[in-house]
Amino acid sequence: MDEALSPVPASPKPVSWAGGFFDSDLWISFKRSKVTVIAAIITLLFFLLAIFAGLVAPQDPFDPAQLDLLNSRLPPIWQEGGQAPFVLGTDDQGRDIFSAIAYGLRISLIVGFLGVLFSAVLGIGLGLIAGYFGGVTDAVIMRIADVQLTFPAILIALLIDGVVKSVLGNQIDAWTILGVLVFSIGLSFWVQYARTVRGSVLVEKNKDYVAAARLIGLPAPVVMLRHVLPNVLGPVLVIATINLALAIITEATLSFLGSGMPPTMPSLGTLIRIGNDFLFSGEWWIVAFPGLALATLVLAINLLGDWLRDALNPRLR
Amino acid sequence: MLAYVLRSLAQGAVVLVAVAFIAFSMFRFVGDPIANMVGQEASMADREELARRLGLDQPFPIQFLHFLGNALQGDFGISYRQGRPVSALIAERLPATVELAVLSALFATVLGVALGVYAAIRRRGVLANAVMTLSLVGVSLPTFLIGIGLIYVFAVELRWLPSFGRGETVRIGWWTTGLLTWSGLQSLILPVLTLGFFQLTLIMRLVRSEMLEVMRSDFIRFARARGIPARVIEFRHALRNTMIPVVTIAGLQLGSVIAFAIVTETVFQWPGLGALFVNAVQFADVPVMAAYLVFVAFVFVVVNLLTDLAYLALDPRLRAAAPKGAR
Numbered sequence: 001m002d003e004a005l006s007p008v009p010a011s012p013k014p015v016s017w018a019g020g021f022f023d024s025d026l027w028i029s030f031k032r033s034k035v036t037v038i039a040a041i042i043t044l045l046f047f048l049l050a051i052f053a054g055l056v057a058p059q060d061p062f063d064p065a066q067l068d069l070l071n072s073r074l075p076p077i078w079q080e081g082g083q084a085p086f087v088l089g090t091d092d093q094g095r096d097i098f099s100a101i102a103y104g105l106r107i108s109l110i111v112g113f114l115g116v117l118f119s120a121v122l123g124i125g126l127g128l129i130a131g132y133f134g135g136v137t138d139a140v141i142m143r144i145a146d147v148q149l150t151f152p153a154i155l156i157a158l159l160i161d162g163v164v165k166s167v168l169g170n171q172i173d174a175w176t177i178l179g180v181l182v183f184s185i186g187l188s189f190w191v192q193y194a195r196t197v198r199g200s201v202l203v204e205k206n207k208d209y210v211a212a213a214r215l216i217g218l219p220a221p222v223v224m225l226r227h228v229l230p231n232v233l234g235p236v237l238v239i240a241t242i243n244l245a246l247a248i249i250t251e252a253t254l255s256f257l258g259s260g261m262p263p264t265m266p267s268l269g270t271l272i273r274i275g276n277d278f279l280f281s282g283e284w285w286i287v288a289f290p291g292l293a294l295a296t297l298v299l300a301i302n303l304l305g306d307w308l309r310d311a312l313n314p315r316l317r
Numbered sequence: 318m319l320a321y322v323l324r325s326l327a328q329g330a331v332v333l334v335a336v337a338f339i340a341f342s343m344f345r346f347v348g349d350p351i352a353n354m355v356g357q358e359a360s361m362a363d364r365e366e367l368a369r370r371l372g373l374d375q376p377f378p379i380q381f382l383h384f385l386g387n388a389l390q391g392d393f394g395i396s397y398r399q400g401r402p403v404s405a406l407i408a409e410r411l412p413a414t415v416e417l418a419v420l421s422a423l424f425a426t427v428l429g430v431a432l433g434v435y436a437a438i439r440r441r442g443v444l445a446n447a448v449m450t451l452s453l454v455g456v457s458l459p460t461f462l463i464g465i466g467l468i469y470v471f472a473v474e475l476r477w478l479p480s481f482g483r484g485e486t487v488r489i490g491w492w493t494t495g496l497l498t499w500s501g502l503q504s505l506i507l508p509v510l511t512l513g514f515f516q517l518t519l520i521m522r523l524v525r526s527e528m529l530e531v532m533r534s535d536f537i538r539f540a541r542a543r544g545i546p547a548r549v550i551e552f553r554h555a556l557r558n559t560m561i562p563v564v565t566i567a568g569l570q571l572g573s574v575i576a577f578a579i580v581t582e583t584v585f586q587w588p589g590l591g592a593l594f595v596n597a598v599q600f601a602d603v604p605v606m607a608a609y610l611v612f613v614a615f616v617f618v619v620v621n622l623l624t625d626l627a628y629l630a631l632d633p634r635l636r637a638a639a640p641k642g643a644r
Contacts, residue, residue, distance in 0.1 A: 147335045151613060152576030158598050159606065163343060166601030249459045256461045257583055257595050272462070276584075279469055280480075287469075291462045299457035 029311045039303035046297050050106040057099035062265055076285050089285040091274060097285060100271055101293050107267040108248050108294070111181050115247040116240050118186030123193025124236060128224045130194065131201025142198070145191040153188040157250055160184035161259045174265035181260055185247050192239055200232035234312050241305035245298045252294055268294045325625045329618035334385070336614035340607035341384045393608035398600045403608045406593060412493045413483055414589035417581070418574050420509045425516035426567060430556075432517075433524025438551060440529065449525070455518035460577045464511040464584035471507060479504050481586035512581040516570055523566055527559040534558075561631050568624030575613055 030036055049056060076089040076097075088097040130141040148156065161184045168176065204210060205228065213223045248268075254260035255269030256276075263270055268290050275287025375383070387393070393403040436445040472480035484500030486493040495501025531537060532555055540550050579591035586592070590609060597605035 143331075143335075147332050151610075151617075152573045154576045154579065155613065158579070158595070159610070162598035162601060162606065166603075245457070252459055253461060253580055256459075257580065259595075259598060272465070276465055279465065280473055282473075284469065287465060291465065295454075295458050295462060298459070299454060302453070302457045 026311055030307070033307055035303060036307040039300040039307075042296060042300040043304060046105060046293075046300070047109065049102050050109045053099075053102035053106050057096070057102045059096050059099045061095045061100040061103050075283075076289075088289045089283075091283075091286045092278065097289050100266065101268070101290055104266050104268045104271050104290065105293060105297070107178070107261055107265065108251055108269070108297075111178060111185065111251040111261075111267065112244050112248040114182040115185030115189070115251070116244050118182055119189035119243065119247075120193055120236065120240050122186060123190035124197050124229070126190065127194035127197025128201055128229065131198035132205060132220065132224050132228065138198070141194065145194055148188075148191050153185075153246070154250055154253055156188035157181075157184040157254055158257070158259055160187055161254060165259075174262055177261060178265075181251055181254060184254075185250050188250070189243055189247065192243070193236060196235045196239060197232050200235065201228055204228050204231050238305060238309045238312060241301065241308055245301040245305065248294070248301070249298055321625070321629075322622075325622050329622060332618055333611070333614055337385055337388055337611055338381065340388075340610045341381050343603055343607055343610075388611055393611070394604040396597075396602055396605050398597070398602045398605075403604045406605065407590065407608060407612065408491060410588060410590045410593050413495075413587060414578055414582070414591060416495060416505070417508055417512060417587060417589060418571075418578055420505060421513035421578075422516065422567075422571070422574060424509055425513040425520055428513075429517045429520030430524050430563070433521040434528060434551070434556060436521065436525040437528035437532070448521070452518040452521055455514055456522075458514075460511060460515060460580045461584050463514050464507070464581060467507045467511055468584070478507055480507070483588060508581050508585045508587055511584065512574065512577055515577060516567075516574060519570065520563065520567060524559055524563055527562055528555055531555045531558045557631070561628065564624060564627045564631065568620050568627075571617065571620045575616065 030040075054060070088101070090096055091100070126141050126145075130138040161180055164180045164183065165172070165177075168180075172180075210223060210227060213227045218227075251260060251267060252269030252272065255267050256273045258273065261267040261270045263274060266274065271290035272287055272294070275283075275290060278284075278286045391404045393407075395401065396403050396406060399406065432448055436448055439445045468480045471478045479500070482504060483493075483495045484502075484504035485498040486495050486501055487497045495505055532551075537550060537555060540554055545554075575591070578589065579595060581587065582589045582591035583595055590612070593605060594609045596602070597609065
């Protein structure tokens with residue numbers, strides 16, 4: 001990391017997005033790794049499916065008026081009894097599995113992205129403060145982080161979810177639940193950012209450019225955000241990518257356990273929970289396709305994260 | 318070495334007190350404990366009487382000390398939902414979770430180390446590469462999907478193994494075990510595979526990368542130069558030096574064994590602590606949640622301590638300062 005920092009690191013990325021990106025080391029290493037390119041394409045397809053769910057899906061699975069019980073439990077189209085337009089079959093309420101996956105994917109990705117964003121902002125903020133000020137502030141923040149590390153993220157998310165729901169009462173709508181999920185996922189993943197950022201800040205803050213920024217009298221928040229932050233963002237990007245996969249898994253797990261998205265506005269995890277009930281009656285497609293979608297998405301994002309970690313690691317270059 | 322152990326103990330105590338504080342705050346601020354315990358028609362005087370009896374009229378720090386004292390004696394109050402002492406509920410559920418977690422950890426560690434060493438020694442072998450690719454898929458698969466997949470294959474399609482519960486259990490004192498009956502053992506297989514799979518892939522990848530690192534180091538090259546047979550170098554010299562980070566991670570991972578036990582127990586309707594906790598969360602059963610939280614922290618602290626002691630056994634440099642026979 002050190003060699004990337006010229007004596008006067010004015011901006012974090014000297015490359016402009018328009019022209020420079022396609023000549024950068026990152027892009028070249030990306031093109032060279034076939035697995036990564038495939039993973040990126042798959043991830044992109046999933047994103048597009050989620051964004052354009054309304055255009056691609058034959059029905060709106062959240063709208064009860066569009067569901068017809070006559071179409072319930074249809075197998076996928078290539079099996080006997082399958083019907084167009086239900087390519088991947090239907091569930092017990094006549095919900096088209098493909099549409100449900102497209103819309104569920106949207107929910108899963110929204111929760112994932114917002115959760116990662118929330119935890120990153122929280123973690124980066126606390127990490128900056130801890131590293132920059134040091135002393136008691138540092139000790140308090142990092143001890144909290146230590147204690148939190150005792151507990152697995154899913155446990156914390158479950159706990160926060162339970163506490164918030166019991167405070168808000170049982171009658172809360174799906175969007176509030178989504179907010180609660182984002183909140184609990186965010187609170188359970190901040191530690192890693194905080195630790196990483198703090199570590200980098202401890203290295204950065206002794207460098208001349210920070211001393212210079214302080215000398216000209218810039219206030220601490222400006223030094224932290226405008227000068228130190230851009231130089232510690234590399235590792236954060238890697239964590240964020242891998243955490244996106246983790247956040248999606250956490251949301252799916254919470255929903256599967258019954259503490260996440262309700263069946264009226266299902267995420268992938270809720271769909272798997274619903275489908276799990278039909279495993280024994282032979283309707284495997286209700287659980288298999290959402291499960292496959294979730295596993296593929298997470299695998300693709302993980303592969304991207306792995307590549308990014310190696311590509312940004314100066315030791316491996 | 319005593320200082321080393323004492324420091325670990327002190328850190329553990331701090332973690333426990335902090336967690337107890339969080340658990341206690343939940344009691345105080347989630348819902349109204351009085352309202353949870355008395356009926357709708359209780360009068361104001363009844364409520365005040367109960368509050369006094371429970372010590373809720375005391376100042377916050379005193380209440381916390383009181384809570385700590387009770388927790389130390391294993392008393393976490395009475396479940397809001399089931400109306401029974403939380404300690405009894407936990408004691409009843411504990412054996413199921415312990416058997417599941419220990420067997421999974423054993424399965425993951427033994428197979429994980431073996432596969433990891435194999436993948437490191439036969440780095441370019443076809444089988445080793447296949448194992449590595451599979452492990453990447455394993456890392457990405459959520460636990461509950463693995464469980465559902467296993468249930469579908471082995472319980473629904475092949476009908477070889479049961480898909481839920483513990484089967485028949487044998488009672489030994491207050492402990493119930495599924496290890497002594499055929500159906501109990503059968504019931505353990507799928508949950509253990511499910512719970513152990515993630516740990517297995519993790520340990521395997523870790524052992525492989527650590528081993529590759531160690532094999533490149535000077536002392537291994539030197540051992541080769543001395544003409545020590547490859548097997549001896551691999552297992553006596555390299556593996557031993559690989560184990561330190563592996564033990565650390567495996568120890569830290571115990572937390573996630575507990576977390577994934579929550580999921581695994583739900584998938585397999587396993588009557589353990591995780592399932593108890595999931596139910597407690599859904600019904601805002603605060604005493605159970607609090608007790609589970611403290612219990613998990615306690616397990617973590619104990620495992621951390623054991624991990625620290627394992628360092629002493631594995632790393633002679635740490636032992637150098639210690640008196641002889643300390644391992």
